[in-house]
Amino acid sequence: MNRRILLCLNHMGGTEIKYVERAFADNWVVPLGPDVDAFEEVLTKRLQPPSPLKGEPLSESQHGNSPFRGLGGWEGGLLALSSGTAAVHLALEGCGVKAGDEVIVQSMTFCASSNPIFYLGAKPVLVDSEAETWNMDPRLLDLAISTRIAATGRKPRAIVVADLYGMPAKWDEIHAVAERYGIPVIEDAAEALGSEYRGEPCGTLGRYGVLSFNGNKMITTSGGGALVCPDEEARKHALFLATQAREPYPYYQHEHIGYNYRLSNISAAIGRGQMEALERHLAHHRLMAKIYQEEFADHPLITFHGNPNADFDSNFWLNTILISPEAHVEGQETAYDKIGTTDCQPNANVEAIRQRLAAEGVETRPLWKPLHRQPVYRGCAAYINGTSESLFARGLCLPSGPYVTEDDARSIAATIKNLMKNEK
Numbered sequence: 352m353n354r355r356i357l358l359c360l361n362h363m364g365g366t367e368i369k370y371v372e373r374a375f376a377d378n379w380v381v382p383l384g385p386d387v388d389a390f391e392e393v394l395t396k397r398l399q400p401p402s403p404l405k406g407e408p409l410s411e412s413q414h415g416n417s418p419f420r421g422l423g424g425w426e427g428g429l430l431a432l433s434s435g436t437a438a439v440h441l442a443l444e445g446c447g448v449k450a451g452d453e454v455i456v457q458s459m460t461f462c463a464s465s466n467p468i469f470y471l472g473a474k475p476v477l478v479d480s481e482a483e484t485w486n487m488d489p490r491l492l493d494l495a496i497s498t499r500i501a502a503t504g505r506k507p508r509a510i511v512v513a514d515l516y517g518m519p520a521k522w523d524e525i526h527a528v529a530e531r532y533g534i535p536v537i538e539d540a541a542e543a544l545g546s547e548y549r550g551e552p553c554g555t556l557g558r559y560g561v562l563s564f565n566g567n568k569m570i571t572t573s574g575g576g577a578l579v580c581p582d583e584e585a586r587k588h589a590l591f592l593a594t595q596a597r598e599p600y601p602y603y604q605h606e607h608i609g610y611n612y613r614l615s616n617i618s619a620a621i622g623r624g625q626m627e628a629l630e631r632h633l634a635h636h637r638l639m640a641k642i643y644q645e646e647f648a649d650h651p652l653i654t655f656h657g658n659p660n661a662d663f664d665s666n667f668w669l670n671t672i673l674i675s676p677e678a679h680v681e682g683q684e685t686a687y688d689k690i691g692t693t694d695c696q697p698n699a700n701v702e703a704i705r706q707r708l709a710a711e712g713v714e715t716r717p718l719w720k721p722l723h724r725q726p727v728y729r730g731c732a733a734y735i736n737g738t739s740e741s742l743f744a745r746g747l748c749l750p751s752g753p754y755v756t757e758d759d760a761r762s763i764a765a766t767i768k769n770l771m772k773n774e775k
């Protein structure tokens with residue numbers, strides 16, 4: 352391999368430039384315009400349930416009566432924004448999060464799921480994962496809520512659950528807990544565009560949904576995101592906040608603090624072209640998953656992170672594996688000599704694999720480090736069962752994007768298997 356193989360490098364489908372050129376020709380080079388409107392429209396369409404519900408039919412109470420979930424057909428509005436992080440921020444505002452509130456958030460996730468809680472002066476309460484989807488453990492969520500109520504006399508204001516690497520969380524169980532306490536759920540589907548849970552598109556499974564179009568995500572606008580809103584009124588309020596909270600006067604009148612979060616029309620033009628490539632991207636990521644799954648099937652020391660059952664349909668944004676701590680990988684004795692250690696880090700055998708592949712020009716990366724082990728999150732209340740730390744110690748993300756060929760995936764898998772000295 353003499354070219355660099357990255358985890359998920361952005362990939363233009365070919366029609367993006369057509370939209371960008373038209374936007375230039377029409378001088379729509381501002382953070383609003385026809386491409387923003389059109390991009391929102393195609394995204395909204397893509398988030399309608401595509402297929403008859405898979406699996407068991409949903410009960411009446413699950414089927415759209417709940418104010419907290421989109422299951423059974425989401426009919427709300429969608430707002431294109433400058434980033435997924437901005438969408439998390441506005442979702443929290445939409446749930447009424449204020450300074451001093453507590454907000455429950457999955458501990459194993461990218462910091463963007465959680466940092467906006469601090470922007471609002473609120474306090475994250477971190478909840479660990481279950482081992483099947485790697486997302487928030489519903490039973491621990493229940494314990495966290497009841498404990499916080501007992502400790503503070505108040506309910507947490509919102510719950511942020513992520514669909515990591517595209518794998519949907521255990522949404523039925525999450526909602527059962529959240530509804531019992533009457534706490535709204537925000538679905539961080541930044542990594543899960545195109546994934547489905549029981550036939551329902553990820554992004555529409557919470558009261559609010561978050562999508563990201565950063566350069567490394569399933570599609571890109573060079574940087575951008577979207578907020579999936581429960582209804583038109585919520586969308587209008589989010590739009591108001593995203594455009595500096597300007598009151599309807601001919602002059603600039605401000606009665607609230609807003610943000611500058613709207614997506615540029617040029618970025619939206621790229622997004623329109625990307626939406627035309629989305630189904631190809633999805634098929635590619637799922638093909639990569641099939642190959643890695645085949646390559647590692649029945650391997651005693653490597654576990655591919657696949658869909659737990661037919662309710663889950665991951666987009667496999669990044670394909671991930673777990674390496675057994677028993678594995679003896681070439682170079683593991685010295686893996687940390689060069690880069691130094693911290694008090695919570697991947698096992699040396701994982702790091703040895705990462706370094707060897709990097710030397711061959713192949714990018715891999717450990718899993719998201721749990722927030723409760725991040726120095727800046729020290730001091731947050733945390734409900735921990737050991738799962739995310741154990742996953743972080745053992746996990747590795749493998750190249751999965753459109754530039755990774757079938758041969759690349761097989762050769763990466765072969766390299767990893769060959770590095771295991773006790774398996775030769």
Ligand SMILES: *Cc1c(COP(=O)(O)O)cnc(C)c1O
Nearest residue numbers: 434435436461463464541563565
């Ligand atoms: C990428 C990502 C976001 C938001 O990212 P932006 O870069 O701000 O668009 C949020 N949550 C998770 C889990 C992500 O992976």
